[in-house]
Amino acid sequence: MTISRRSSKQDDAGLLNRRNDQDVSPVNRGNIIVRHSARPFAGEAAPGCARYLRPLTANLARPKENVPPRPLKNVKASQSRHRLFFSSLCTAVIFLILFFERQDRGLHRTHRSIRVDGSISNDAMPSRCRTLSALSPSQLGRMESLNLKSCNLTSIPASIGHASELRHLEVSDNPRLTTLPPELERCSSLSVLFSSSNPGIQSMPPVLGRMASLTRLGWRSGSLETLEAESMPPNLVHLILTANRISEIDDARVFERMRHVRKLMLSHNRIKSLSAVGVGAMKDLELIRLGGNDLESIPEGLWSLPKLAWVTLSGNPRLEVEPSSQRGKAAPVIQPLDLVSVEDQVENKAYLGQGASGTVIARKWNGKDVAIKIIHGVTSDGRAEDELKAYEALGVGGMDHRVVGCVGLLDGTRARSENGGDTHWRGRKGVVMDRLPPGMVDLALPPTIEEVTVDRWWNSKIEHNSLDAGGSSPDEVDSKWNGVARPPFSSTFVLFALRDLVAALLYLHKTIGLIHGDIYGHNIKVNPLTGHLYLLDLGASWATNGSQP
Template sequence: MNTLAQLRAGELAGITRLDLSCGLTEFPREIFELADSLEILNLSGNALSSLPHDLHRLTRLRVLFCSDNRFNELPVCLGQCAELTMIGFKANGIERVPGASLPPRLRWLILTDNNIAELPSELGERPYLQKLMLAGNRLQQLPESLRNCHRLELIRIAANRMTALPEWLLTLPSLTWLAYAGNPLETEADAAALDATPGIAWGALQLEQKLGEGASGVIHRATWQRTGLGPVAVAVKLYKGEMTSDGSPLHEMNACITAGLHPNLIRVEGRIIDHPQAQAGLVMQLIDPSYRNLAALPSLASCSRDIYTDDTRFTAAVALRMASGIASVAEHLHQQGITHGDLYGHNILWHENGDCLLGDFGAASFHATTDNLESRALQRIEVRAFGVLLGELLERIDSGLSDADRLELERLEQRCCQADVLGRPGFSEIVQELKRR
């Protein structure tokens, strides 16, 4: 984090990224002295309500974060920033998004947790749009012009007021990751599964070290003192109350429970009851530390693609075991009426023998378990996510794959990623195809 004193003293000349969070109520004009180099500007966590009309003087500016401020309108001056591709205005109380506020090269727009009821038609006139984060607003519909955004891959519209998914949304050729939980349109979680999940008293759990923390909650290692059975090591996830970029943490918890049992899912032992602050939480299977994340989150540059380390390599047997496991668990989820919504390498834990676990249900949504055009399209959107993952695995196989098998797997990848959504195979067919390799 940089300081205002450094900026005013001229100590930051030539930097490409500036991070200022110091209670700002006005945009510091000294920032313009960095115009020749500044590419990323992060002013999140201040008290700003406006930006200067001549912001376009920052001619190299590509990324702007202004989350957790006091804007009630997306500033029109953004539209004049010719190189601006990523905008983040989460949790501001924004009510209006003028069409003129959208820069021509917009690629990634984050407007999570605001008060937006309507979006401008100009949004669909941004041909580079790839990621659109709109969870936690008041939207009843999306602008139909978005049907023209053929590069759009990720949409988060959870926790809005939509009563139906537009038909054109389910035909977008590149749409890969979709989250819509918490809208009136959504099928409810299986109440029987939720009711059947055992309650585990908070007093029976002894929290130990923190294992990790994400947008939706904190995970601890813990000891569960089971009545009559003795203690067992478990993982405890305590959910936060805030809206995440994917949606509500409580929807995530319901999806984890409804998903049920599968060898490639982290087993849920029960729901926490009697927490002193009434915090929601789950007790889950503790994963052996030999498992590790398959990939890292996408970067600002990669936008919608995971980041793999250079030394991430597999034998064909390991890669195919992982691909088969993920296809199998995706088929299982779809049978339960769940789309994962975030089927990515960074949400997969893997072991060097090829065993793997799909986690993070923060973007999961429910759909009808009957076979109809909408449920089929929702499932085939997720098939494209699998196709992307399969391609990433194939790129990293360094031994054991014949030319003939590689060709067949590349054809499967292409079928999964084809522009015709309903022309893609379902996961039952994919599972059988992988068994033949």
């Protein structure tokens, strides 16, 4: 059946009379011609479409009401509202698209992803782990830094060889990684490499021996057992091999490859011996950490190195010599429950600072302001037990000799919970120390991996945690140091500072029998007005019987 209009000039009011869900009755067909055909001709509607056309055409049959025209102002306001609505809608759509695109990249949710080694993983993985497979060779060639830490790698793709401008590479904490690819040699600008906590790598990869650009190498907490001369980068200045399994370094060629090293970290290995000839060839060596090993003797050539200034030997049982007896009152053992929190009394001043060997917080004991250093345990400097022995030998008389004294030793092994408190002390040990006078600040800031061994003296802003809890405000101290650039020290300032430092070292060496091992500006608190100072932090100290210089 098809429907067509008889005459376009006739009144539209008689086209269709709409009834809900009913066909047009014969009586009301009016000027509509109904005819049957096997195939509708062009322009005609199929029979099934009539019911859908009726609601549309019915409106044509109704007479137009005399509705006054809408004011132009209302029309413009309506159009403005419509534009605002659609603009907001578009903004929301764009935001959702960007959000879900970010989600799809794996930054905020767990999904099925591709590792940089090409394997499939259902684990959550940051997008940085797929950098080598996601970027083109030209993009990799412009990359200067790459972080593949904790990416669960089994290997590093050969595409890393395209990163010719790469300067900093981090591949730590990938337990299944077994070696580094030979293509790494093509990263001719690479100067800093961190590959710590990778127990799957048993020996130094040979490719490193061919990388002349590498100057800083961090290989901490690994499984290295030996060092091969052919695998040692030839131009290193900072080498960290702390907490591996190295038992000996008797090959003089290894030290020859390390002849430019200024800072050498070898603590917490199993080293029994070092090549005397090799050690003597390290003319640029300034700092060496040998704590926590099993050394049988110290190479004689070590003491004749022209630039050597920092040495740590604590925790070597065959070398260890107990400190001489303390002349003053012995330090008592203090229980955690005897300490009173000052967090409510001095707002935001309970935390005093943090170093390599521990965190320092403020407390009260017997009505006295004290500072507590909670010992971390194993550090790059030495062991916690060795530091506790040093403070025990120092006793309570250190402050009179410009050394931060030991009020007592903290024993958290018997810490108990009473009314829900002090459970966080359980098993911890530390040192309860005298609090410094108000206004004391760090003489300098510690070096970064860039400075290697040189303290940061100039253009260094004093940070909040460099202030003593009872000291001046940061603004007051900054004004004393002249803010960003500290003024040149006066001759009087230098005289008082040197005098106090010499007094502290004489007391440690001659009276206590300790080598401090870490004399740095950042281990010295100074009065910025007078130059009077105190030496602190015995984390790298070691006992001597006077036979070593």
